[in-house]
Amino acid sequence: MNMPLSPSAPEAAGLLDGYTHTIGGKAVESERAFPVIDPATGQPFALCPDASRAQLDAAVAAAARAQAMWRHTPLAARRDALRAFAAALRQNRDDLAVLLTREQGKPLHRAQDELDRAANAIDILTGIDIGPEVLRDDASGRVELHYRPLGVVGAITPWNVPIVLATPKIAQALYCGNTIIVKPSPYTPLTTLELGRLARDVLPAGVLNVLAGGNELGQWITEHPGIAKISFTGSVATGKRVLAGASSTIKRVTLELGGNDAAIVLDDVQPREIAPRLFWAAFHNSGQICMAIKRLYVHEAVHDELCDALAQLAREVKVGNGLEEGVELGPVQNRMQFDSVQRVLADTRGRAEARILAGGHALDREGYFIAPTIVAGLGEGTPLVDEETFGPVLPILSFNDVDDAVERANRSRYGLGGSVWTQDLDRGAQIAQRLEVGTAWVNHHLGTDMLLPFGGAKESGLGREYSGMGLKGYMEPTVLKLPAAVRSIGRPTPRP
CATH class of the missing domain: 3.40.309.10 (Aldehyde Dehydrogenase; Chain A, domain 2)
Incomplete structure (x- = not known):
């Protein structure tokens, strides 16, 4: 994907501006900006801030600080916060849909539907049980499988359905106790930046950070040592580059790639x-x-x-x-x-x-x-x-x-x-x-269900999104072995 060039001052005249990154719960501007094109006209209609490397470092630091608190926030409280975010999305749906249509091109009623599905996805995903599993419980002892958050997640999203692909990543990462940095496609960055703006009022500072930029920002995210997992949706060619970039720090990676x-x-x-x-x-x-x-x-x-x-x-x-x-x-x-x-x-x-x-x-x-x-x-x-x-x-x-x-x-x-x-x-x-x-x-084709795992075989991806399986891809499993006298954590069974 080629990064749109920064416009000169005369070219920028008349374009919508005022869009900002969200870093540590605050609006952040950039020194550079790039134009966003309306595909129905082929002409730029807005300016988008272009994040620097220093701003990514600041976002990672803010996410890491927030995660130290967020991971210990009770699951019910994380659920409530995310559902408040979904409610804010619904309240702003009509205005966001117009913006989404202008930058993506889809019919307005389809943009409205995308925003509805995005909010619903948050509600559904935050209702899934992510508690420990019992693998064995017999005379030899009890074995439990526990899951802990990974840390800071980097999410890189595409231009075709940008909101319905960003919000499930946000919901999965945050519900599981991680914090997240979201990078939208430079072709459709604005509505996702607006998600960050909405989140400033309903989520703790640093839990959700949104930065816009091009290929260079995506590479910085995949290689950043402070990011523990990458969730990427996009082309096979770019997915391979993401996988290579993440390998230097053995990041956990979920790739939802192309299909034929x-x-x-x-x-x-x-x-x-x-x-x-x-x-x-x-x-x-x-x-x-x-x-x-x-x-x-x-x-x-x-x-x-x-x-x-x-x-x-x-x-x-x-x-x-x-x-x-x-x-x-x-x-x-x-x-x-x-x-x-x-x-x-x-x-x-x-x-x-x-x-x-x-x-x-x-x-x-x-x-x-x-x-x-x-x-x-x-x-x-x-x-x-x-x-x-x-x-x-x-x-x-x-x-x-x-x-x-x-x-x-x-x-x-x-x-x-x-x-x-x-x-x-x-x-x-x-x-x-x-x-x-x-x-x-x-007798059907197309569509996803948040309660079902989704992903591809062969070069169409790695791992799964959605459902309990997808959620657990945002956590690290730990096997806990207990002696026969113990039936659950901290609760020894009295011997006769």
Whole structure:
């Protein structure tokens, strides 16, 4: 990701400013700033402070001081504080949604939904039991597994759904007794900075720190000796750099990376009935979702009818500025990604076997808009099929043998999610279990549940977020062995 350049004074005129980092519970400005681009216009609309190395050091020190207190704060009190933060998020939801749409591009109602889901995620995650586990309790003794906070967590979040990905990291880290430093993407930093502002009134100083910056800040965070864990969501390429940077201090790392999710549609479906669900599982957020459907394998018996139905939906959906009434799909979020999708489309148009059924081009208007695109005729070995395009483009591939479809779906370095679509649920479940992914669905695709672990196989990630499993990734397990006379900590069992 390229860091936006700092603007000169004339270029900065008229841009929204006043955004600040949150360090130690206080608003902090920076000497440098960079422009934030509205993807619906391609023009800057605001200035964002650019954190220095000294400011990161100050944030780590503030987080470490706060953690010494926060880790001993009763779990119920940590829960109450986080739920107060969720309440503040709800109270400011409408204003934040407008800002989120301007910097990310998604339709306003989708931005509102993202903020609602973010607040709900905090409430759900802080209701999960993270108490000790009993591993053994017999004549040989009792063994308990306890969990303790790691210390200071560094969270690095992406530009596609910045708030719904930042708040669960905040909730998990803080609920478990850690403190946190959050770095949003430089493409969508402003709404996350506003989370820090809200937190100043409801969380103890230093518990949540938010700093904006580019690649350099991300590298400083991953390498900083005062940070004990990194939780990163983003591309595979950047995830590998994060892992390398964290290795110098053996940080705990959770990586939620990209995906090239396949959906397999069997021959017993009603194509026009399932087409809307498949369409939105692929095109939600203009295809900029890590677990969206990015390859669609369709049995030849229903292939043509499903292609027609999906192409019709692609031609009818309203694309535009997310602040306009009735818009269903916004722009690609940034110029770099827009150019990347354009290159994939140019390659696709140049292939004789490709049949572009809808879209296939950028829209003739300002901003980073690409027409929703449906492509048939391609196979493996092409960029659109093999790699994660991360845009509003869906290839549809044909098959006549289910074993072949599963093998082709698994022929990928990615393994985030996958789905099977059929009227026979038992058959669907059997096939779905063969997919080499972190999450497999039957007759559904897309979406996360805070009570379920989420993450990827292969190069789609390390570890899991959410659920009890995800929460425990923010803590260090300790095995406690007790002699047979002891039934629990500090409570010896009287002998007869």
